[in-house]
Amino acid sequence: MTEKVEQENGIHNQYRNRELSWLQFNARVLQEAEDASIPLIERLRFIGIFSNNLDEFFKVRYATLKRIVEAGKGGRSFLGGISAKELMEEITQTVINQQKNSLRILKEISKELKKENIFIIDETEVTEEQSKFITDYFTRKVSPAMVTIMIGELEKFPTLKDSAAYLAVKMVMSKEDETFETKYNYALIEIPKSVDRFVVLPQEGDKQYIIILDDLIRYCLNNLFSIFKYESITAHMIKITRDAELDIDSDLSKSFIDKISKSVKDRSNGDPVRFVYDKKIEASTLKFLLDKMGIDKTDSLIPGGRYHNRRDYMDFPSMGRPDLLYIPKTPVPIPGLSLQGSLLDKIAEKDYLLHAPYQTFSYVIKFLREAALDPKVKTIKITIYRLAKVSHIASSLINAVKNGKEVTVQIELQARFDEEANISYAEQMQREGVNLIFGVSGLKVHCKTCVIERLENKKIKRYALVSTGNFNESTARIYTDYTLFTSNQKICKEINKVFDFFEVNYKIKKYNHLIVSPHYTRNALSTLIETEIENHKKGLPSGIRLKLNSLSDFKMIDKLYAASRAGVQIRLIVRGICCLIPGVKGMSENIEVISIIGKFLEHPRLYIFDNAGNEKVYISSADFMGRNLDNRVEISCPIYDPEIKKEILETFEIGWSDNVKAREITSKNDNAYRRNNNPKVRSQFKMYDYYLDKIQKS
Structure with missing residues (x-):
């Protein structure tokens, strides 16, 4: 099939080279300077x-x-x-x-x-x-x-x-x-x-x-x-x-x-x-x-x-x-979630979603500070990939140890170009009595998650954070990322399993809710794509929407090509590397790709599958790259709360509607700005207005 497509369309290869695609991304950054x-x-x-x-x-x-x-x-x-x-x-x-x-x-x-x-x-x-x-x-x-x-x-x-x-x-x-x-x-x-x-x-x-x-x-x-x-x-x-x-x-x-x-x-x-x-x-x-x-x-x-x-x-x-300079805009609060009083009591009632930098990252720091002080909290477990130079996250964890909590930190010492900073923090936390884990041999730990255990009515109840970005208050001002606050015990229990895997990594855990790399992500994503193909064949609602930093894994690209050939409509927002070539007849004519470069760095990984009308939505730390699927510990977390699911679907559509800062990724490979007759939408500015409107309505 590939050879026939290449002959008909004059394509020398069905994939764009990763390094040259990255240079095209950097050219988009240079377009902002122009x-x-x-x-x-x-x-x-x-x-x-x-x-x-x-x-x-x-x-x-x-x-x-x-x-x-x-x-x-x-x-x-x-x-x-x-x-x-x-x-x-x-x-x-x-x-x-x-x-x-x-x-x-x-x-x-x-x-x-x-x-x-x-x-x-x-x-x-x-x-x-x-x-x-x-x-x-x-x-x-x-x-x-x-x-x-x-x-x-x-x-x-x-x-x-x-x-x-x-x-x-x-x-x-x-x-x-x-x-x-x-x-x-x-x-x-x-x-x-x-x-x-x-x-x-x-x-x-x-x-x-x-x-x-x-x-x-x-x-x-x-x-x-x-x-x-x-x-x-x-x-x-x-x-x-x-x-x-x-x-x-x-x-x-x-x-x-x-x-x-x-x-x-x-x-x-x-x-x-x-x-x-x-x-x-x-x-x-x-x-x-x-x-x-x-x-x-x-x-x-x-x-x-x-x-x-x-x-x-x-x-x-x-x-x-x-x-x-850009006009500064103050991050807005999450509707219904106050920084005054107990966050844990609120999260016990329902899930909340933080979308930084439109909403304030202070909620993450408050979550850890409260856990450090709350006598009912017994343990805190967290993964760290990159920290701010002066980290309130690290100080909160040290504070928790001083208050008698059992604190476990999985810190990734091989976070590229942040190794020295992470080594320094690791040594500091180790001196203060934090239990440090240095990952799994041969695997980087790239997932961003935290789980705490709290004694309530003589039973342990867990609360968790799952994020698409680092627990870093500095980058949270310029990186867009989702963070889920949840007390869903099924999800929290499976996050705890990930930490068990760090400690005893010869035992591979099973998960019913989370999708975890390196053991399950590739197969799980392939199955989700195949389900969309089957649904389309049956005449059921089908479609795939992804928001990624990078898309370079050839096998996953082949899966998306197969879905396109079957007639599944695919919309991708890919900030950086994109080795997939969209819009090619017989190969990818049902795939559209845009890239948004603007005031903030687009950082979330988001997977949406139409699933016969009952959308499956995941936030993730994993891009569609070989290293994320096979050589790192990553977490993709399902969104079950209907309000949060609706919010993510709406914010994806805001991004997709961008016709000011979006570039169309096509077979021409020319970084052309998307232009149409629709009203002007600069998605990062409209996103802020969206959250401002939610606050005003609440």
Whole structure:
């Protein structure tokens, strides 16, 4: 069937490559930076998000491809029909084009900022008054934090830090200088992370000025290298990205925390996978650096602009200009659930749903704080994947221990790029008497859940949280996620079984309500899809609606293709990777896919099956990716409460109706905005109004 479809439609493969699809997602992020309807400073911050995403992509995904190539493997079977080597070349060219586009957008934003009397100047535009401020600022704050290495005559080239930005300095020495044997000498200046990248200069009338730290250092080069005699000096930015995959030590004598800690430290010495440089750098300087660092053709060489580490634009100063930022909206309360009084008493009566950031995340913290203080609560069990830097969640758990509760925390030490923070919290909680579990060998624990046991009328009653997102009050302000508060004893009992599995993982539990990875999710989802196919054949109501971060598992895609061919209507909201190709006759003509990129990061996983008119609705931590289905512990939780089910169905439809920030994912792969004749709907703004209206009606 697949070969016939390919021949009829000119499709080379029935799947879109995962890495190239991810780059298309990041292009959608860059579209936000280009969107003139978005406040100017927010557009700059999208440049930062785009750049940060790209850094992580090279550290992980590109690094994996490089390992495949170096192992002498092709990788076509799991890369969607393209070899790893070909894919690396295509990625590099795509990124070069995207970087050019980002530089163009950055210039446009800078021009618009000038119209608002905000000027980003470089070292050639410094006035006499600004010079005094800059020189003093350099002496007091920058110089003490800088690391400067004279590399021209070093036998061994220093190891450059992963993703740190450096100024590569070239000096053409004068004849009078006897310090160096050669005419040319080189130095590296590490841009200090402890100093703000954007230095706000004294305001002049209505005009505000900013100089980027890199240019401030360039302005002070003569001060920095005054002990040398040179004819000219130049400085160009470079950055290296290293393989960030963790290689876990197999030493049985070490604790798991020690192994992860060592592996994270070793990451700083990982093989280089990307080298970004200022395209105006002299050819001789570039060759000198590449030779010294051992950068070869399997690494991605990206000619860029004058500034790297543009991820720092995520923290671009607000300049006291709220008119250039999103209008802040206060999260609303959940109707019927007050932060005053007992949450547990309310949850005992009915289930409640939190949809952050439209509704306040304070309910989750209140839930744990109440559990920590309530004398009736005997145990608290929770999974932790990512915590805030200053975590009220962690402090509540420690407080519970001090109040005599038995607290069990499953903490995922391998949460990518949060390993150090999680290790620190793990050690802190361990010192305070929290019972720590470090998961299951070979599996990451990615589910987000908490269950407490409370003694009521001499019997144990359980209360639980199940979430699509992390128990992290910082990200809850910008990530959209659902959290279910429930005292449904059947669900709570099965959540408790998941914690039993962590403790005794050779026993595989059975579940009648939850869908749990890695043992059941793939088969359960396949069965749910097949049921929709059978219902359609019988003339019963059928349909599939999914909201996901990523859709890349080929077997699940094949199931959706099969449902489409059978006539089942499928609507997908996929934020990031989408390897499924929708709208192809004979393969996927009944599948529509949109992606929403906006003010908030769309993060929930949501499954809706029409089920002959009696919809089955699940919230989940699992995407349709191989790792979520087969290599992680995940929970998909059914929604039984009719009001909450109705709410989820309505909020899905709000997302689906978006014709402002939704992009259509099609076989053209062009990230076209969805446009139609319907009234304008910007779903994230309409979602807030939806919850505001619920409060007013209640």
